[in-house]
Amino acid sequence: MKIKLIAVLLSFYQLSVMGQGTIDDYKRSKDIRNIFGMVYQVPQQIQWSEAGDSFAYTLHKKDGKRLLYLIDALSKHKTETNIENIERQLSEVLEIEIKLKSFSGRGLKVVNAHEIEFLEQGYSWRWNVKEQKLTKLKAVNSDSERRGGGYWGARWDDSKGDPVDSPDKMYTAYIKNHNVYVTKKGDTKSERQLTFDGNPGEYYVARIQWSSDSKKLALSKVRKAEVRQLTLLESSPLDQLQPKLQTRDYPKPGDALSQYYPVVILLEEGKVFQVDPSEVYNQFSLSNIEWRTDNSGITFEYNQRGHQRYSIMELSAIDGKTKTIIAEVSPTFIDYSGKKYRNDLKNTSEIIWASERDGWNHLYRFDSKTGLLKNQITKGEWVVRKVVHVDEKSKKIYFEASGVKKGVDPYLIGYYSVGFNGKNLKELTGEAANHQATFNGDYSLFVDVFSLADQAPKSVLRNTVDGSVVMVLENADISDLEATGWKAPEVFTSIARDGKTDIWGLIVRPRNFDPQKKYPVIEYIYAGPHSSFVPKSFSANPSGMYELAELGFIVVQIDGMGTSNRSKAFQDVAWKNLKDAGFPDRILWMKAAAQKYPYMDIERVGIYGTSAGGQSSTGAVLFHPEFYKVAVSSCGCHDNRMDKIWWNEQWMGWPIGPEYAACSNTENAYRLEGKLMLIVGELDDNVDPASTYQLVNQLMKHGKDHEFIMVPGMGHASGGDFGERKRRDFFVKHLLGVTPPAWDAY
Structure with a gap:
């Protein structure tokens, strides 16, 4: 049984x-x-003109056609080109078969509402949509068609670099024997040594920054640490029988790290101000050294090892004092690698800063001189995902956020605007969907492609005043x-x-x-x-x-x-x-x-x-x-x-x-x-x-x-x-x- x-x-x-x-x-x-x-009529490769009054995108149609659309955003007129027409004319001129699977990497540029330019086979080309005509413009450096490459973790020797001229073109600063020197431009006999304590283990970096008045220098002195090497064995190389050994720069947790100590040098007085080491001890990184607009000092960002303290700091060029402007402190970690945002406003002494200090990722406005908090700009049980644009003239911020809409998926990205004072929060994308926006140059209009994991994409043109739809563009077809x-x-x-x-x-x-x-x-x-x-x-x-x-x-x-x-x-x-x-x-x-x-x-x-x-x-x-x-x-x-x-x-x-x-x-x-x-x-x-x-x-x-x-x-x-x-x-x-x-x- x-x-x-x-x-x-x-x-x-x-x-x-x-x-x-x-x-x-x-x-x-x-x-x-x-x-x-088999997903048709979804805009791809959206590109605005420099004037911001026209834009282009490509898409695939159900009948197999690959189309390029040019849209006049003001008149709402839409003109199309079958990309095969561009391929055919390119092939005839170059006498080889050309297939434009994508315009990505081809430097697509929208000239106006009826012309685009792009790169192909070492030349720039113009396509006129009205006339359906291709024009060969000029030869271009093939390197300009390609960007990127190289190992992501590669370190460089920052003790070496080219001399740097002062803004008034009167002087040149440079590194020699691990120290800082300056000379009158074109007069080698006028050489002055400005620092004397540099050596191979503690050297001055070659990234020298002049103050705008050409009277001061900013750079860092480095206590160098060796970088661990990752060793890889390539067993089956394509160009030889025997295996190859490869190495990469690859610091691992717990490794010693180089320590950077910002320095300000006053040329006329011959003074050297160095940051207080006790204020920047045990660095994971020290970055973004910049002169204040009035040349009164430099600011920089200090990430203390352990990622529980991240600060904007200042080294004064007046009295040499080190002080903290903004300090983020956390008992766990500060997500510096994913959520850090800083914008030093040009017209006011203010900083727009992102922080999770209230438990959610939000924007804050600080006084950049005193570090005093002026106001929290965004607030609530939702998160700012990305700052798109800060408009100092209108004192308005455009940003991506998720979780603002209650009762829907809290990960869905929408677009919003808000005043510097935290008032007038406006939703620009009303649909409960995941939105992807492409803005024009003056941030007055944007193309919005939105969808859900279980709902096909739709796309529209919106204005940024209130997010209202200016023009319906496409509705995806998933019937096949x-x-x-x-x-x-x-x-x-x-x-x-x-x-x-x-x-x-x-x-x-x-x-x-x-x-x-x-x-x-x-x-x-x-x-x-x-x-x-x-x-x-x-x-x-x-x-x-x-x-x-x-x-x-x-x-x-x-x-x-x-x-x-x-x-x-x-x-x-x-x-x-x-x-x-x-x-x-x-x-x-x-x-x-x-x-x-x-x-x-x-x-x-x-x-x-x-x-x-x-x-x-x-x-x-x-x-x-x-x-x-x-x-x-x-x-x-x-x-x-x-x-x-x-x-x-x-x-x-x-x-x-x-x-x-x-x-x-x-x-x-x-x-x-x-x-x-x-x-x-x-x-x-x-x-x-x-x-x-x-x-x-x-x-x-x-x-x-x-x-x-x-x-x-x-x-x-x-x-x-x-x-x-x-x-x-x-x-x-x-x-x-x-x-x-x-x-x-x-």
């Missing part, structure tokens, strides 16, 4: 997963990429997408661990979803405290979750406590506790969803993520094995002592304490109970790949079964196509209990 019951239960289980993880599911997952482009069986993700909310805070996330289902089946749940996680991550704007494939869902899963993404863009207390959960990763909130969220939707099988839960998400996904099966059963982690920061200094000390604090080990996946490898796959790129220079190797080492020492994939030549990534296939197969095998099909079978 018992054997028969087991057989019946097994049969029922097999029926419940039938059609999940099959070769047909894999084919459908592979083919679903072809439908993600929906005809494939695609359904929008569901926005779902539950209550956090505190019993009162709302937690927001998305639920993605496969196209062949059957509510009578049981579906394992897979969470895509990124839980870094530096932002929030659940998509709020419309996307046919948010966070790439649909391809995984097609294999027979419910895929979810959640913003738990410890992430940003809510209250300070909400984010502070991450303080010295990155292993928390909002898991108590995530688990409650999935339990609430499963209670509403019984087809969500939370006895079979998987999780995956990359970078900080790689750390968290592994942490899920180490610290919460009762809930999470299978994890795939890519390029994870598995021990915060192994990763880059700025990100980890920002959240885990300084000095290095026992909390670093407590949060370490490597130290806690012995806890592994579920199934774990680790993926890493051998050339990852964002997160030291040794972080993953050391975790693998500990898993092996503790006899913990796991899978490990090192991708040759890959940097900081999820694993590429190979890693993606391995990740899907891993979930199919361990959550569905199905042997994945051979790769050449689909």
Whole structure:
């Protein structure tokens, strides 16, 4: 009887997963990429003219046409060009086939309501929309078509640099033998040495700033610290057989840091004023040295190590005294890397400053001379997300904010204006949606593209007086997408661990979803405290979750406590506790969803993520094995002592304490109970790949079964196509209990 019951239960289980993880599911997952482009009539590459009276954008139409629109914002006249016409004329002139997939990187410029200019093949071109005519203008430096590049963490030798001329062009200042010298321009015999205590270990920087009256210099003296080198082995270089060794500048938590001490030099008097070292001790950074407009001193920003004090300070050029103008102090952390904003007003002695001092990210107005607070500009249980523009003439600030509207998703971005005095707060985007604005040069008009995760985009032209619609531009067409069986993700909310805070996330289902089946749940996680991550704007494939869902899963993404863009207390959960990763909130969220939707099988839960998400996904099966059963982690920061200094000390604090080990996946490898796959790129220079190797080492020492994939030549990534296939197969095998099909079978 018992054997028969087991057989019946097994049969029922097999029926419940039938059609999940099959070769047909894999084919459908592979083919679903072809439908993600079926979102039409959404403005892209919005560009205003310099005059601010016309703008351009591109879009795709349902009939396959790629169009460029030029709009006269005053007359509301709209003119279109089929981009194929531009490509055809370009190809004829250049005698090669030209395809303009995008104008990004081509220096698109709107000349007026009927002409644009752009770069292609080393030339600038003008397109006249009225005449549908292309004109070749002039040859341009190809380097001007490209920007960026280089390693993100590279340090430079600031002891070396070009001489700097005074504003009146009478003098030249420069560094020589680690000290500061000045000479009359063109007269080498007039050379004067201004400092005498520079040496290789304590040198003066070559970034010299003259006062506007050409009578004073500002710079820093540096106590140098050596920079740790990250060593990477490129096993399979393209240009030779033998491997290559690569190095990167890569300070890690706890490393010694160079200390900068601002200096003011009075040329006529020969005086040297140096900042009081006790006022800027134990720096994480000292930056933004600027002369006051009256040349009475310099201001600079001091970030004390540990990120619990961040100050605007002054070194007087009159008496050499050091004083604090504005001081931010926090018992946890100051989110300097994500929320700092400062605007020194030119017409008044005032500073617009962002702070979380009242528990929410808001704007304040300070007297820049005395540091006295004049008024709090924005206030309430909502957050300023970004300052767009400060208009000193009208004494008005335009900004992005979220959480202002009550009863809707608190992450939705809207646009607002407010007076310097904190009065006349105006909402410029009334719809309860996620708005993306592109303003003209004088901030009188803006193009607004708005949507929700489950609602297709709309776009309009608005004015900034009251946000009223000047012109309707486009309504997105997703009919072809929906005809494939695609359904929008569901926005779902539950209550956090505190019993009162709302937690927001998305639920993605496969196209062949059957509510009578049981579906394992897979969470895509990124839980870094530096932002929030659940998509709020419309996307046919948010966070790439649909391809995984097609294999027979419910895929979810959640913003738990410890992430940003809510209250300070909400984010502070991450303080010295990155292993928390909002898991108590995530688990409650999935339990609430499963209670509403019984087809969500939370006895079979998987999780995956990359970078900080790689750390968290592994942490899920180490610290919460009762809930999470299978994890795939890519390029994870598995021990915060192994990763880059700025990100980890920002959240885990300084000095290095026992909390670093407590949060370490490597130290806690012995806890592994579920199934774990680790993926890493051998050339990852964002997160030291040794972080993953050391975790693998500990898993092996503790006899913990796991899978490990090192991708040759890959940097900081999820694993590429190979890693993606391995990740899907891993979930199919361990959550569905199905042997994945051979790769050449689909």
